[in-house]
Amino acid sequence: MKKKKLEGLIVFGMLAALMVLCLLSGGGEEAKPLSYGEFWQMAENGGVAEVTMGDGENWHVLLGDGQKAVTPNPRAEDGKERLLRLGVTVREQGQSPVPGLMFLGLLLCGVLLLTRGRKGAAGMAKYAAVQADERIPDVTFRDVAVSPQTLQSMRDLVGFLREPERFATCGARPPKGVMLYGPPGTGKTLLARALAGEAKAPFFAMSGADFVQVYVGVGASRVRELFRKARKAGGGVIFIDEIDAIGKKRDSGNDEREQTLNALLTEMSGFSGGDKIMVVAATNRLDTLDAALLREGRFDRRIEVSLPDREERLRILQVHARNKPLAPDACLETVAAQTALFSGAQLETLLNEAAIRAARAGCQAIAMEHLQQAFFAITAGEDRPRQFSEAEKRITAYHEAGHALLTHILQPEARLTRVSIIPTSRGAAGYSMHVQPDKLLHTRQELIAMMAVALGGRLAEEMLLGKDNVTTGAANDLEKVREISRCMAEEWAMGETGDVKSDRAALEEEARRLGKDVLTRCRAGLDALAKALTARESLDGDTAARILDAQKGL
Ligand code: ADP
Ligand code: MG
Ligand code: ZN
Numbered sequence: 363m364k365k366k367k368l369e370g371l372i373v374f375g376m377l378a379a380l381m382v383l384c385l386l387s388g389g390g391e392e393a394k395p396l397s398y399g400e401f402w403q404m405a406e407n408g409g410v411a412e413v414t415m416g417d418g419e420n421w422h423v424l425l426g427d428g429q430k431a432v433t434p435n436p437r438a439e440d441g442k443e444r445l446l447r448l449g450v451t452v453r454e455q456g457q458s459p460v461p462g463l464m465f466l467g468l469l470l471c472g473v474l475l476l477t478r479g480r481k482g483a484a485g486m487a488k489y490a491a492v493q494a495d496e497r498i499p500d501v502t503f504r505d506v507a508v509s510p511q512t513l514q515s516m517r518d519l520v521g522f523l524r525e526p527e528r529f530a531t532c533g534a535r536p537p538k539g540v541m542l543y544g545p546p547g548t549g550k551t552l553l554a555r556a557l558a559g560e561a562k563a564p565f566f567a568m569s570g571a572d573f574v575q576v577y578v579g580v581g582a583s584r585v586r587e588l589f590r591k592a593r594k595a596g597g598g599v600i601f602i603d604e605i606d607a608i609g610k611k612r613d614s615g616n617d618e619r620e621q622t623l624n625a626l627l628t629e630m631s632g633f634s635g636g637d638k639i640m641v642v643a644a645t646n647r648l649d650t651l652d653a654a655l656l657r658e659g660r661f662d663r664r665i666e667v668s669l670p671d672r673e674e675r676l677r678i679l680q681v682h683a684r685n686k687p688l689a690p691d692a693c694l695e696t697v698a699a700q701t702a703l704f705s706g707a708q709l710e711t712l713l714n715e716a717a718i719r720a721a722r723a724g725c726q727a728i729a730m731e732h733l734q735q736a737f738f739a740i741t742a743g744e745d746r747p748r749q750f751s752e753a754e755k756r757i758t759a760y761h762e763a764g765h766a767l768l769t770h771i772l773q774p775e776a777r778l779t780r781v782s783i784i785p786t787s788r789g790a791a792g793y794s795m796h797v798q799p800d801k802l803l804h805t806r807q808e809l810i811a812m813m814a815v816a817l818g819g820r821l822a823e824e825m826l827l828g829k830d831n832v833t834t835g836a837a838n839d840l841e842k843v844r845e846i847s848r849c850m851a852e853e854w855a856m857g858e859t860g861d862v863k864s865d866r867a868a869l870e871e872e873a874r875r876l877g878k879d880v881l882t883r884c885r886a887g888l889d890a891l892a893k894a895l896t897a898r899e900s901l902d903g904d905t906a907a908r909i910l911d912a913q914k915g916l
Pocket of ligand 3: 835839
């Protein structure tokens with residue numbers, strides 16, 4: 363650890379010394395890029411004093427007013443003569459001491475990198491690749507298919523980027539940092555680019571992984587550089603992919619990571635609503651992130667990007683089929699139905715594989731058989747999506763329907779927002795989301811109802827399959843039940859006997875009985891909701907409520 367740090371410092375010092383040398387020898391201010399046309403126009407008008415030509419991609423130009431500029435090297439023969447005729451001083455590279463020094467420096471760096479082994483070299487390569495994209499992306503929300511909630515949250519951000527003044531007038535604080543989280547390949551990067559595309563803002567992207575492989579101090583300076591660029595461009599979307607690489611919960615005191623993280627937080631607290639800058643980060647694992655990152659005023663907007671349900675999968679397939687010829691028998695609906703738990707990226711691969719197969723077979727269009735071959739190739743391949751068997755789907759559907767039904771009946775003041783059997787990134791099998799009204803006080807009866815709702819998944823499984831066949835899907839639910847019963851018995855004295863252990867057991871049993879009674883009474887509703895979930899994988903809250911209400915009278 364110590365040794366690595368020292369080595370890093372040495373290299374850093376050398377680079378710094380080299381930079382100073384270059385600066386001294388005239389690399390001072392930043393060179394202004396000139397198009398080749400502009401350059402000649404200026405030369406013709408006497409605006410160019412000196413041109414340094416070499417084998418590089420640019421000519422270095424000294425303008426009449428002392429400014430430096432670069433123009434693309436045309437690598438044509440007659441340029442020098444024409445310039446000399448115009449009275450411009452022309453130098454050939456090699457006359458100035460700079461390249462010699464640079465060469466020496468590079469040699470030193472090379473030797474050091476070699477002695478550091480391949481990892482260092484790879485780090486440098488990545489570091490160089492980091493600065494790529496900073497144009498306005500041509501993707502929009504039309505190119506991304508995500509859940510309506512996710513899309514709406516993203517749409518909300520566009521306004522902040524486009525017209526920050528409007529929000530500033532009302533004293534509204536624009537979100538500084540937005541955290542996109544969800545499984546790999548669900549379109550987080552794509553969404554961030556589409557956000558920039560929609561707002562007609564430039565996009566500055568970097569990956570967290572690029573920061574931690576380079577030398578001490580470089581990560582932090584890369585962060586500052588990134589923000590500087592964005593400010594210079596008058597704003598934009600700064601995207602930091604795989605932020606967990608720098609934002610992991612502070613562990614063994616990794617200096618480089620900590621410095622980078624601090625630089626990021628400093629930059630983020632430094633810009634005001636006036637800068638049209640929005641920082642978007644992405645992670646697959648929200649739970650591993652340092653709490654400092656998620657605090658108010660930092661990445662306090664969190665947007666979940668989940669695996670697509672059936673309908674979203676169809677839309678993703680349609681997006682990527684836009685530029686592909688489909689034969690009349692190619693049914694994307696069928697493919698969407700088959701591909702539960704596929705990510706957007708895997709669906710895109712599937713279509714591409716199908717196109718390759720079609721082309722290989724000499725067909726003009728992608729037929730159903732190509733889609734099927736591609737499907738089997740992917741499900742048998744290395745990165746295959748986890749298979750979601752029909753049986754598993756049905757159990758999960760009953761489980762989630764159980765939670766939803768009990769929420770609907772026992773907590774009418776809690777609004778169901780969404781019921782789904784597609785797993786979330788938090789690892790639960792599926793989820794029933796409902797908005798709990800905020801309350802300071804809970805009655806005993808409400809707490810029993812809460813436990814009953816949490817037990818609803820397990821109870822529904824039991825009703826479908828019998829006690830012997832219940833699954834591990836209820837692990838988190840049971841944890842929640844235990845927590846509530848412990849508080850009730852221990853802290854709020856809501857038990858009968860005062861003996862914590864037997865009180866808890868009695869409270870849990872009471873909740874269990876309540877849940878079971880309701881589910882038995884509303885079995886028709888449970889079946890109907892589970893059936894709809896098996897078919898459609900996710901339902902918005904209103905639809906789920908309607909399905910339940912239609913059966914309630916029974
Ligand atoms: P993530 O950043 O979440 O890992 P990406 O945005 O890198 O996912 O997705 C990789 C590719 O997969 C995208 O460029 C796109 O072609 C495809 N893709 C993934 N999700 C979607 C989606 N929701 N809609 C359309 N295409 C998607
Ligand atoms: Mg990505
Ligand atoms: Zn559950």
